[in-house]
Amino acid sequence: xxxxxxxxxxxxxxxxxxxxxxxxxxxxxxxxxxxxxxxxxxxxxxxxxxxxxxxxxxxxxxxxxxxxxxxxxxxxxxxxxxxxxxxxxxxxxxxxxxxxxxxxxxxxxxxxxxxxxxxxxxxxxxxxxxxxxxxxxxxxxxxxxxxxxxxxxxxxxxxxxxxxxxxxxxxxxxxxxxxxxxxxxxxxxxxxxxxxxxxxxxxxxxxxxxxxxxxxxxxxxxxxxxxxxxxxxxxxxxxxxxxxxxxxxxxxxxxxxxxxxxxxxxxxxxxxxxxxxxxxxxxxxxxxxxxxxxxxxxxxxxxxxxxxxxxxxxxxxxxxxxxxxxxxxxxxxxxxxxxxxxxxxxxxxxxxxxxxxxxxxxxxxxxxxxxxxxxxxxxxxxxxxxxxxxxxxxxxxxxxxxxxxxxxxxxxxxxxxxxxxxxxxxxxxxxxxxxxxxxxxxxxxxxxxxxxxxxxxxxxxxxxxxxxxxxxxxxxxxxxxxxxxxxxxxxxxxxxxxxxxxxxxxxxxxxxxxxxxxxxxxxxxxxxxxxxxxxxxxxxxxxxxxxxxxxxxxxxxxxx
Amino acid sequence: xxxxxxxxxxxxxxxxxxxxxxxxxxxxxxxxxxxxxxxxxxxxxxxxxxxxxxxxxxxxxxxxxxxxxxxxxxxxxxxxxxxxxxxxxxxxxxxxxxxxxxxxxxxxxxxxxxxxxxxxxxxxxxxxxxxxxxxxxxxxxxxxxxxxxxxxxxxxxxxxxxxxxxxxxxxxxxxxxxxxxxxxxxxxxxxxxxxxxxxxxxxxxxxxxxxxxxxxxxxxxxxxxxxxxxxxxxxxxxxxxxxxxxxxxxxxxxxxxxxxxxxxxxxxxxxxxxxxxxxxxxxxxxxxxxxxxxxxxxxxxxxxxxxxxxxxxxxxxxxxxxxxxxxxxxxxxxxxxxxxxxxxxxxxxxxxxxxxxxxxxxx
Numbered sequence: 001x002x003x004x005x006x007x008x009x010x011x012x013x014x015x016x017x018x019x020x021x022x023x024x025x026x027x028x029x030x031x032x033x034x035x036x037x038x039x040x041x042x043x044x045x046x047x048x049x050x051x052x053x054x055x056x057x058x059x060x061x062x063x064x065x066x067x068x069x070x071x072x073x074x075x076x077x078x079x080x081x082x083x084x085x086x087x088x089x090x091x092x093x094x095x096x097x098x099x100x101x102x103x104x105x106x107x108x109x110x111x112x113x114x115x116x117x118x119x120x121x122x123x124x125x126x127x128x129x130x131x132x133x134x135x136x137x138x139x140x141x142x143x144x145x146x147x148x149x150x151x152x153x154x155x156x157x158x159x160x161x162x163x164x165x166x167x168x169x170x171x172x173x174x175x176x177x178x179x180x181x182x183x184x185x186x187x188x189x190x191x192x193x194x195x196x197x198x199x200x201x202x203x204x205x206x207x208x209x210x211x212x213x214x215x216x217x218x219x220x221x222x223x224x225x226x227x228x229x230x231x232x233x234x235x236x237x238x239x240x241x242x243x244x245x246x247x248x249x250x251x252x253x254x255x256x257x258x259x260x261x262x263x264x265x266x267x268x269x270x271x272x273x274x275x276x277x278x279x280x281x282x283x284x285x286x287x288x289x290x291x292x293x294x295x296x297x298x299x300x301x302x303x304x305x306x307x308x309x310x311x312x313x314x315x316x317x318x319x320x321x322x323x324x325x326x327x328x329x330x331x332x333x334x335x336x337x338x339x340x341x342x343x344x345x346x347x348x349x350x351x352x353x354x355x356x357x358x359x360x361x362x363x364x365x366x367x368x369x370x371x372x373x374x375x376x377x378x379x380x381x382x383x384x385x386x387x388x389x390x391x392x393x394x395x396x397x398x399x400x401x402x403x404x405x406x407x408x409x410x411x412x413x414x415x416x417x418x419x420x421x422x423x424x425x426x427x428x429x430x431x432x433x434x435x436x437x438x439x440x441x442x443x444x445x446x447x448x449x450x451x452x453x454x455x456x457x458x459x460x461x462x463x464x465x466x467x468x469x470x471x472x473x474x475x476x477x478x479x480x481x482x483x484x485x486x487x488x489x490x491x492x493x494x495x496x497x498x499x500x501x502x503x504x505x506x507x508x509x510x511x512x513x514x515x516x517x518x519x520x521x522x523x524x525x526x527x528x529x530x531x532x533x534x535x536x537x538x539x540x541x542x543x544x545x546x547x548x549x550x551x552x553x554x555x556x557x558x559x560x
Numbered sequence: 561x562x563x564x565x566x567x568x569x570x571x572x573x574x575x576x577x578x579x580x581x582x583x584x585x586x587x588x589x590x591x592x593x594x595x596x597x598x599x600x601x602x603x604x605x606x607x608x609x610x611x612x613x614x615x616x617x618x619x620x621x622x623x624x625x626x627x628x629x630x631x632x633x634x635x636x637x638x639x640x641x642x643x644x645x646x647x648x649x650x651x652x653x654x655x656x657x658x659x660x661x662x663x664x665x666x667x668x669x670x671x672x673x674x675x676x677x678x679x680x681x682x683x684x685x686x687x688x689x690x691x692x693x694x695x696x697x698x699x700x701x702x703x704x705x706x707x708x709x710x711x712x713x714x715x716x717x718x719x720x721x722x723x724x725x726x727x728x729x730x731x732x733x734x735x736x737x738x739x740x741x742x743x744x745x746x747x748x749x750x751x752x753x754x755x756x757x758x759x760x761x762x763x764x765x766x767x768x769x770x771x772x773x774x775x776x777x778x779x780x781x782x783x784x785x786x787x788x789x790x791x792x793x794x795x796x797x798x799x800x801x802x803x804x805x806x807x808x809x810x811x812x813x814x815x816x817x818x819x820x821x822x823x824x825x826x827x828x829x830x831x832x833x834x835x836x837x838x839x840x841x842x843x844x845x846x847x848x849x850x851x852x853x854x855x856x857x858x859x860x861x862x863x864x865x866x867x868x869x870x871x872x873x874x875x876x877x878x879x880x881x882x883x884x885x886x887x888x889x890x891x892x893x894x895x896x897x898x899x900x901x902x903x904x905x906x907x908x909x910x911x912x913x914x915x916x917x918x919x920x921x922x923x
Contacts, residue, residue, distance in 0.1 A: 175654035178621055182641045182648040183668030183719060193667070197658045276657035276701075290640075 012461070017379045020370060024388050026413070027428045031403035032391065038406050039250045054251045063230040064255060067215055070149060070231060071259070074214035075207040077154040081307060082161025082206055083199070088300040089162075090169040091291050098301075105308035106159040108315060111532045113489040113506050115219035116525050117152045119513060120314035122223065123321050123522075129328065130317065144226025152220050155311060157213045161206035168202040169195075177291055187293055195291075198276050205271045212263045215256065216396030218492035219506075223513055232256045233398040233492065240496070246406060253399040264394050315529070322522035337519035341527065345508060345520065349527070352505045355419055356487035359426040363483030366427055367434015368476045372468065374435075375442040376450075386435075392425075393432035397492025400429055405496040417499035425493050430486040434479020441475050442468075474543055481539040485532050565753055566632035566722050568595040568618060573627030574779075575613050587613040589779035590627070597632075598753040600746070602766040605776035606802065611759045612727055614776070618757060619725050620644050631722055642671075644723070647716030647754070651728040653708045655700040661687070661711050662696035668719035686718040689748065706737045713745065717752060724749065726758040730765060742769050763803045767791075775799050791850070793834050793916050800848050800918065807849040807889050810920065816841045821917060823847055826884055826908075828863045834916040844920030851892040853914035856880055856900070862907015868900050884908065 040046055054060045088094070089102055109117065124131045125143040172195065180190045218233040225231060232252055240249035292300065321327040325334050341349065373379070374386040392400050404425055408415035415421040449471075453463040491506040498507050505524050512521035570593040579585045588610040595601045603611035616622045618629060620641030628637045636644055656664050662683055669679040687693050690710040700708055709729065716724060729745070730738045746769045749756050760766050766773050767787035774784045775798070783795040794800035800808060811825030821835045825847045832847065839845060859865060866889065870881040878899055882889045891908065900906055 173652065173654055175650045175652060176656060178641070179648060179650060179654040179715075180656070180667065182619055182621075182644075182646050183715070184642045184645075184671040185667070186642060189671065194656060194658075200658075 013373065013377050013379060016369060017373055017377075017381075017385070020366075020373070021381065021385065024385065024428075027424045028388055028391050030413075031400070031407035034407040035250055035254070035399070035403035038247055039254055051251050051254065053248065054255055059230065060232075060235060060252065060255075063232050063235045063252075066146075066229055067232040067256070068259060070146065070153070070221070070229075071211040071214040073146075073150050074153045074157060075211035077150065078158040078210040079161045079165075079203055079206045081154060081158040082163075082210075083165050083203065084300060084303055085158070085162045085307070086165035086169050088304050089166055092297045092300055093290075093292070094301075102304060102308065105311050106162050107536075108311055108529075109156045110159045111485055111489070111536060112156075112315075112529050113219070113509060113525060114156060114217060114491065115223050115510070115513075116318060116529070117155045117311075117314050118149075118220045118223040119509075119518075119521060119525060120317050121148050121152050122513075123317050123327055123518070124314070126328075142226070144224060144228065146225075146229050149221050149224040149229065152224055153214050153217060155307075155314070156217075156220065157210050158307075160209050160213060164206040164209060165199065165202050168199055172198050174291075181291075187291060187296075190291065201271050201276070205267060208263045208267050208271065212260055212396075215260055215263075216398065216492060218396075218398055218495070219510065222510070233396065236398050236402065237495065240402065240405075246402075250402050250406060253396070253402050256396050257399055260394070260396055260399075318522050318525055321518060322526045325519070327518060327522075337523040340520045341523050345524065348503045348505055348508045351419070351502050352488065353531075355422050355426070355502070355504070356484050358419070359423045359430075359487045360480050360484040362423065363427045363431040364434055364476050364480035366431040367479035367483075368438045368472055370431075371435040371438025371442065371475065372464075372472065375439050376447075376468070389428075389435055390432050392429045397429070397490065397494075400425065401493035401496035404493070416497075417501055419502045422494050422497050422502060422504070425497060426483060426487045426490070429493060430483045430490075431479060433482040434475060437475035437478045438472050441472050445471050477539050477542050481536060484535055488528050488532050564632075564722065565597040566755060567597045567599075568593070568723055568755055568757065569628075569630040570594075570614070570618065571628045571630065573614070573617060573624040573629060575610075575617060575622060576625050586610075586779045588617070588624075591776075591779075591781055593774055593781065593784075595755055595757060597755055600749055600756045600758065600769060600771045602758045602760060602770035602773045603776055604760060604763060604766040604773050604803070606761055609776040610779040611761075611776045613779075615725055615727055615757060615759045618723070619646055619648050645719075645721055647719060647721035647724045649709075649712045649716050649724075649726045649729045651731055653700075653712040653732075655708055655711055655715075657700050660697050660699050661692065661703070664700065664711055665715045665718050668715065672719065682718055683714075686714045689717075690714045690744075705733050706741065709733065709741060713748070717748070717754070721754060724754045724756040726756070726760075728760055729758075730760070731762075738765070739768075745769060767803075775802065777802075792914070793836075794848060794918070795836075797846075797918060797921075805851050805890055807847075807851070807854065808918070809847045809849060809887065809889075811845055811847050813839060813841050813843050813845055821845075823917065826864050826887065828910075830910045830915060831912050832915045832917050833913070836917060836919070839917060839919065846918045846920060848916040848918055849889075849910065850914060851879070851890045852894070853911045854889060854891040855909040855911060856882070856891050856893050857907045857909055859905045859907045862909050864908040866906050866908050868902050868904045868906060870902055871899055873899055882906070882908070 039051060040048065042049065085102060085106065089099060094102070122143055123129060125148065127142075129143065176198075177190050177194055180194045181187070185193065216233065218237065221229070221231045222234045222237070225234065232255060236249045236252035236256070239245045239252055322337050323333055323335070324331045325336065370385065370389050374382055374389075404421060405416070407413070408421050410416075415424075445468075450463050450467055453467045454460070458466065489506060491504070491510065494504055495507055495510070498504055505528055509521045509524045509528075512518070512524070570591055573588060573591045574586060575588045576584050577587050591610070591614050593601065593614075603614060605611045613622060617624050620636070620639060620643075624637065628635055630636065631644065656667065659667070665683045665686060666679050669682060674682070683696075684693070687695065690713055692707065692710050692714065695703070695707065695711075700711065703711065709732075712729070726745070730741055733741060742765055749769075758766075758769060770787065772784065772786055773790055774781045775790060776782065777798050783790060783799045785793075790799055790803045794803065794806075797808065800806045809825050811823045813821050814824050814829065815822040816835070816839075819833065819835060821832050821839065822829055823832055823845060830847065855862075856866075864884055866882040866884045868880055869883050869888070872879040877892050877894045880891045880893070880900070882891055889908070
């Protein structure tokens with residue numbers, strides 16, 4: 001079917017596609033073009049001076065290698081922890097209660113502001129930390145550097161590996177493992193020669209996701225890495241906010257683009273083709289056999305319990321810090337910090353809720369519209385739209401933030417300082433999870449369902465409303481959820497976009513951390529976690545109401 | 561092949577499961593089986609009858625709650641699957657998707673530390689046996705269902721198992737291939753003389769491959785015997801209806817002489833030689849009449865008057881659905897000239913040699 005014929009057949013589709021294209025041009029293509037122009041164009045001519053400046057600055061080169069090192073280590077550590085959790089959850093025959101406990105512990109870091117563990121880390125191991133100072137009596141220890149950044153990022157990001165690997169492990173036909181066992185292999189041999197090789201693509205994928213997450217992570221290194229361990233995103237931020245060097249910051253963020261893009265391409269064109277196991281969402285269904293010996297089961301459980309306990313400890317500590325006068329100095333109970341955030345800080349809470357509240361429905365709608373159009377309709381530039389829509393999602397937040405800053409700070413499109421620019425940033429950066437979910441759901445729903453509806457005499461509008469829409473409602477709510485959660489917790493892009501008139505809680509937490517007002521920072525963090533959990537519970541309820549068999553699980557959408 | 565040939569003895573084995581609605585249910589209940597060395601035994605039954613659970617306990621994938629399982633003289637009840645020396649063929653083949661055909665087949669040999677040269681030779685030999693020479697480097701996803709089935713078979717027999725176990729191995733194949741593969745499995749088993757236990761819900765398949773069949777229902781073995789035994793002398797209504805098609809006609813024993821019963825049925829009297837123990841003169845019984853035991857003849861020639869309700873012309877035979885009074889009867893005619901159209905009045909005759917008896921219905 002060619003474009004004009006499609007247009008004549010379905011003007012509504014053409015109009016929607018046109019509007020979406022305009023928005024994508026404005027909020028994805030234009031900022032990226034402006035970013036590139038800022039770096040590579042000077043006085044009307046092409047220049048590589050900006051990038052060259054970065055590439056020859058020894059400090060920045062160190063930051064580049066540090067970023068790669070940190071990313072690789074986080075990828076490695078987080079994948080191992082995530083795999084152990086996924087293996088335990090799928091193979092250790094846990095009672096339901098324990099499984100739920102594991103899921104809850106894993107969910108916690110996923111829905112918190114990305115630097116929550118970093119803050120708790122300082123509370124524990126900082127100069128006046130609960131463990132280093134109070135418990136061990138150590139003085140003059142420094143928490144800042146690679147070790148703390150690494151462990152904090154592993155704890156924050158291993159849930160992504162868990163969510164990637166768990167469905168894969170669950171989808172491995174237990175008969176295949178049983179077969180290896182019946183051929184005489186020991187449990188360890190079954191694991192080594194069957195289970196593990198079947199997971200290799202998932203493991204590679206988890207590693208790449210974690211590598212990318214760490215590469216893009218801005219807040220954790222800002223708080224924990226210190227001067228001795230500079231990384232690219234923080235360097236770009238400091239270049240802009242500290243030295244007011246927009247071109248230098250833009251160039252630095254572009255250097256970050258290279259490894260990010262490499263990871264994205266590897267994932268898409270290499271890893272995704274190497275899956276042996278199809279994850280359908282339902283388990284293989286047979287009775288599993290005893291694939292884990294009692295001793296191993298105990299060891300796995302002990303490991304998971306240890307990790308879960310440290311997560312819970314960090315969050316308990318955060319809560320505690322928000323309720324005492326000054327952690328490490330005065331442990332008298334007080335609500336003063338909450339009083340502060342609900343009086344002086346009320347505006348920023350209101351701002352954040354308004355922005356998240358507006359971004360949420362827009363992002364959800366954007367997700368299902370693009371997802372539906374690119375999977376079910378034929379129109380001009382369909383494939384391109386699918387790719388362009390993923391750009392802001394795939395890029396590190398620092399790049400997106402700097403691109404928006406450059407693009408919307410001056411005419412012709414001056415949006416700096418408005419809520420709109422922050423909302424747009426969230427919608428186009430986190431809406432794509434809704435797109436992916438919609439696409440995944442629609443691919444599971446046979447086209448014949450829609451054809452059956454048309455065959456019964458329904459028009460395309462009625463078919464969409466009565467058949468397709470109810471089936472993709474879960475994707476809508478999942479998209480809503482992700483956009484809301486990220487709007488409450490993200491910082492890497494939007495830190496460049498906040499202003500006096502519109503600010504965000506996450507930025508406020510960071511300010512408090514740098515001003516060493518740890519109490520209010522803890523109180524804000526607790527507030528965010530509580531709000532996010534409330535919204536997740538609500539969306540979970542809505543999702544259950546719309547649950548269709550064989551659909552994609554929500555949890556897996558929080559990983560992005 | 562040189563594996564020792566042993567018998568398998570399942571002695572009063574039970575397995576319970578927790579069921580969400582029904583509470584504790586028995587998947588298998590006091591199952592007793594004696595499989596002779598080299599014998600081909602089939603567990604036959606509808607889904608949920610406990611046949612697969614029983615097989616998985618014999619394989620060692622499940623541990624029975626009660627009872628013992630012995631391989632030859634050796635008690636293997638608590639022995640893990642990897643030490644039992646079994647070959648297992650799964651319904652979905654369970655091929656290792658990340659290994660090519662040769663490595664799939666060689667897996668069990670590697671585990672047993674068979675020297676590489678010997679392993680390669682044995683793999684080549686078994687692949688020739690199942691007709692897959694030349695497929696060594698293909699991956700399972702590149703094979704058709706029938707080829708995958710052969711790889712699964714080769715992988716199971718290359719280790720020279722003491723016992724070969726099949727769990728509905730043909731149910732994922734199309735009808736023609738199913739018939740072909742069951743013949744191949746049967747031939748291979750005869751040639752290798754490996755004690756074999758085979759699970760299926762398809763009674764025709766069971767009859768085609770087995771030396772002996774154990775029919776299971778609701779976790780129990782309800783009858784054990786050759787295909788002929790089950791078909792000719794079903795022990796109860798379940799077996800009579802599950803194995804083949806059947807007419808169960810209510811009647812009454814009017815005389816009993818020297819093991820031959822005269823039974824009044826459909827207004828006529830037939831002589832039945834297969835009389836189960838415990839049936840006395842005057843008892844209400846059901847006559848087990850297979851469709852081919854009922855001859856459809858012109859109205860004048862039959863003892864029983866019937867009407868054709870429906871028919872199906874199937875080439876070598878014609879199936880008839882008939883009405884006698886209030887009763888419906890299935891009959892079949894082979895080599896049977898022209899179709900008698902629906903509504904035709906016909907006569908029926910019993911082939912007395914092919915009849916059996918069951919006790920009367922309880923209600």
